[in-house]
Amino acid sequence: MADRDRDIESGGTAPLAADRKPPRLADVAAHAGLTSMTVSRALRQPDKVSPATRERVMQAITELGYIPDLAASSLASRRSRIIAVVVPTIANSVFADTVQGLSDGVAAAGYQLLLGQTGYSETAEHALVAALIGRRPDAVAHIGIVRDPALRELLRRAAVPVVETWDLTAEPLDLLVGFSNEAAGRAMGEYLIGRGYRRIAFVGGRDDRAAARRSGLRAALDAAGLDASREAITDEPLSYGAGRRALAALLDGGGPPDAVFFATDVLAVGGLMECRRRKLSVPGRIAIAGLGDLEIAAELTPALTTVRVPSYEIGRRAADMLLSRIEGEPIASPVVDLGFEIVQRESA
Amino acid sequence: MADRDRDIESGGTAPLAADRKPPRLADVAAHAGLTSMTVSRALRQPDKVSPATRERVMQAITELGYIPDLAASSLASRRSRIIAVVVPTIANSVFADTVQGLSDGVAAAGYQLLLGQTGYSETAEHALVAALIGRRPDAVAHIGIVRDPALRELLRRAAVPVVETWDLTAEPLDLLVGFSNEAAGRAMGEYLIGRGYRRIAFVGGRDDRAAARRSGLRAALDAAGLDASREAITDEPLSYGAGRRALAALLDGGGPPDAVFFATDVLAVGGLMECRRRKLSVPGRIAIAGLGDLEIAAELTPALTTVRVPSYEIGRRAADMLLSRIEGEPIASPVVDLGFEIVQRESA
C-alpha cells in the first residue's frame, strides 16, 4: 500500500501521474481546439478528416497520453472488438496452439481475446459462457462442439457469430472448423490392423473428442472382426502419469493388447514410459500410437506414431471466418474440414 | 451465411430467438413491475431488497433470459471486473500454469481474464498493454518484470494495480510475486560444482529471466574459480529442437562441457535427446540440468535434475494480492518471494 501510494504521488519519471483520472476524448478535443466528434473521427476514419486536423489530434493524444475507453466505445457503437474464447483448459498445449492461432488471426484487426476455461465441466461451462456473453463479444470461439441444449439456446439468443471447433457435426450452431475425430480413430484402427496387430486397445479420457476417436477405432475393429472391448478410460486430468497408469491397468488386466491407440499424445507418451519401465520393447512386444503430433512425439526413442492434427490452423481459420462474419462478408463455406494425417514413425 | 440466417430466423428450439435485441435492465424491470434501479440493486446487493422483490426480479430475469451488459456496467461503475494478463506466449506451459492460477484465483470473485500475448517483443508489448488498458481493467498481471521505461510510465499513469511476476526486482511498479532467477542459477551452479563437475556450460534464450539464471550460474563458477565462458544462447522460440541444436553447437565447439545447465526444462529435454542420439551417457559423460520441473522431467530416463519453480502458485498469489488491492484492503507485503527448490534426480 505504502509503496503504491508513493509511486503514484511522487510520480518518479511520471510528471503527469498526479492527474488522478486519465484524459477523456473531450480533454483531447479541448487540448486540440476541436470537438469530441472530430477527434473520434480522426481516430476511426482518419481519411474523413483534413491532414492538418489529423496532425493536431495525434499531437494532443500524445501529449495527454490519451487511451480511448473501449468500454464506452463498445456501448456506443455496439461493437466490442472482443472475441470470447471458451476452452476446456489452456494447460493442454494443443488448445494453447489453437488459442495462439486465434490470437494471431484477430490481432491485426484490433480484436482482443477474452479467455474462459471450463475445466471440462458442463455446468461450469454454462455459467462461464453467460458471463462472457455479458461482455457482448462480437464473436464466440468454442473449443469443441456445443452439445448442451441450454447452452446452444443461450448462444443462439445472444445472436452472436459462433465458431465451433475441433470436431465435425451435422448441426453446427453457426460456423465450424475442425476435423473428424471419428474418422481419425478409424484411420488409426485401420493402420494398426494393416500393420498386423490383432489385440488393439484404446486409452482415453471422457471428453467428447476422445469418445469419437474411440468409436472410430471400434468401427475399424468391428469391420475387421476383431475384439473391440479392450480399453481403459481415465478420469484423471490429462498427464503423462495418467497415460502410464491407464496402460498399466490394461497390461495388468486379462488378455493384454499387442497395440494401443491413445486418444492424445500426452497419454501415449506416458504409455511409452510405462513400457520402458517394464522393459517391454516397443513396437516389438506392444505398439503405441497417439494423436496430436506434439513436438515430443518425433523426439522420443522410439519416435511416436501418431495422428497429426491442425491445432494452430483451426484457430487461424476460425479467426478468419469469424472476422468475415462480423464484417458481414459472405462465407464460402461455413463448415471447414481441415483433415488429419497419420504420421508413421517407430512406435507402431 | 445462409446457414446462420436460417438458424436465427427459424429459431429451432428458440421461440424467443426472433426478438432481435437482447433484453435490457429496463425490460426486466417492466416485466417485474419495478424500476431499473431496484432490479440493479437486487442483482448487486440482494440483501438490500425485500425477499418478495428479489423473487420477482429473479423470475423476470429467467423468463426473459436477461444477461447484464457488463460494458455498460463497467462504464457506469468504473469497475470492469477484468484483469488484463500480459504473457510472452501461452504456448509455454509454465506460463499456462501461471495463467491457470490467476484464473482459479479470480474466478470466484467474478473477474474475467483478458489475455494479451507479446511474443517476447518489447515493441509489441507496448501496443498490447495500451490496448489492454483501453478496456480499463481493474488490475494488470504481467509475466516478468516490466523493464521498458515507457511501459512503466504507461502503467503508472493508468493508475491501475499491477503485479509483476516470475522474478524479483528492487523496484517493482506495485506488487510483485516471484522468485530469484539469479539465485536459482547460482544454486544450480553450486550444486553442479558440488557434484564434481568442472566444465559447466549454460544454454538459454534471450529473455530477461534466462539472462538472470545465466548470471547466477556465472557467479557460482567465478566464485569457484572455474571457466564461465561456455554457453550457447539460442534465438529460436522455445522447443525441444532448440535445446538439441544448442547442445549440439556446444558439443561441436571447442572444450566440450562435462555438465550443462539449461535455462528451462524444455531446452534440457532437448539436450537429453541430443545425448541419446549421440549415445553420450548421462550423467556419465555429460550431466544435464534444467529449470521448471515439468511433468516430463520426472518421467524421462534418465530422470531430469532440475529446479522446481512455483509456476501455478505465482498466478494464484498474484490473484489474491490483486483482489486485495482492488478492494482497498491492506497488503501485508507487496513483494512475495516464493522461492525455488533444486530437485535432484538422475541426469546431474
Next chain:
DNA sequence: CTGAAAGCGCTTACAG
C-alpha cells in the same frame, strides 16, 4: 425498502 435524475465516455445519425 424503493424511485427520479444525472452521468459514465464514447459513437451515431443528422445538419451545415
Next chain:
DNA sequence: CTGAAAGCGCTTACAG
C-alpha cells in the same frame, strides 16, 4: 470537412 444533440445500458448519489 466539422459540429450540436441524443443515446448506448448501466450505476451512483440523493430522496423519501
